Amino acid sequence: MCSRMRFLSAHGLIVFFFASIVSGGCARLPYTTTVIHEDRRVVVSLQQDPDAVPYTHPIQLRADELSAVLTGFSFREKQRLPLRWFAEEVPPKKIFRSDEMQAVVPFLVEGLEKAGPNERVYFQVLAPGMNPAAERDTTAGWIAVREPYLHLVLEHYHAQFPIRKSEQWDLRYPATPPEAKTYLLYFEPGRFWETDPVSSRQAVQLREFLKTAIPASSR
Numbered sequence: 552m553c554s555r556m557r558f559l560s561a562h563g564l565i566v567f568f569f570a571s572i573v574s575g576g577c578a579r580l581p582y583t584t585t586v587i588h589e590d591r592r593v594v595v596s597l598q599q600d601p602d603a604v605p606y607t608h609p610i611q612l613r614a615d616e617l618s619a620v621l622t623g624f625s626f627r628e629k630q631r632l633p634l635r636w637f638a639e640e641v642p643p644k645k646i647f648r649s650d651e652m653q654a655v656v657p658f659l660v661e662g663l664e665k666a667g668p669n670e671r672v673y674f675q676v677l678a679p680g681m682n683p684a685a686e687r688d689t690t691a692g693w694i695a696v697r698e699p700y701l702h703l704v705l706e707h708y709h710a711q712f713p714i715r716k717s718e719q720w721d722l723r724y725p726a727t728p729p730e731a732k733t734y735l736l737y738f739e740p741g742r743f744w745e746t747d748p749v750s751s752r753q754a755v756q757l758r759e760f761l762k763t764a765i766p767a768s769s770r
Contacts, residue, residue, distance in 0.1 A: 580601065581598040581599060581601060584598065584670060585670075587658050587672075588661070593655050593674070593676055595655065595658035596662075597667075597670045597672060598670060598673045600669055600695070603668070603670075604749050605697075606670070606671070606695045607698040608670060609667070610663050610696050612663060612696075616761055616765055617656050617659060617663075618652055618656050619760075619765060620701055620760065620761075620764075621646065621647060621652060622645075622647075623739050623740070624703060624738055625644055625736075625738075626643055626705055626708070626736050626737065627641070627644070627737075628735075644708075646690070646692075651676045654676065655674055658674075663694075670695075671694065672693060672694050673691070674693065675689055676690045680712070682711075685714055687712045687714055688709050688710075688711065688712075689707055689709070689711075689712040689728075690705075693706075696757065697749060697750070700754035700756060701754060701755045701757040702752060702754045703754075703755075707728075707731060707732065708734070710732075712728045712729070736753065738753075740763075744756075
């Protein structure tokens, strides 16, 4: 009898442990709420942000305004010592080329217009991968606005994503994307790169930047 009770107790603890993982861990993962646009070049969607301090969405920005902001961003991949010493000698890279900007910005603008206070606008910019039959080159991340700040997080930069196959049981093509990396973001002019006091995350002082980047006659 005692052995049976110990078995049931142990079984109950195991069930409780896995239930806690499911309810506590998975509940905080972002998930897609709306697909704004999807083709072979660009995917833009709205994601429920589990860590959002409510954003000021929906918000209207013109394509030229958002392009001006995104052009100011650059990045380095975050490295540990001693690789960090060498990484700091390399100039930061721009996130988007001009053709990528033209492809993704209109749908980011649309996403910001449709996003709710707890949603962020997720993007993927796509191109053929190193092995075009099995991989797709992917730059991915998300943007969000909490006035007066615009936030951008970069998760992948020209990463090689496996192309999802219809045969999900095919072990040669598990379609598991690479893990997101950590990037150090920069913005120029640096005087508009500030800490959002609500989220404690670096962000662009959007409205002040636009006053200098876009002529008054165009606003």
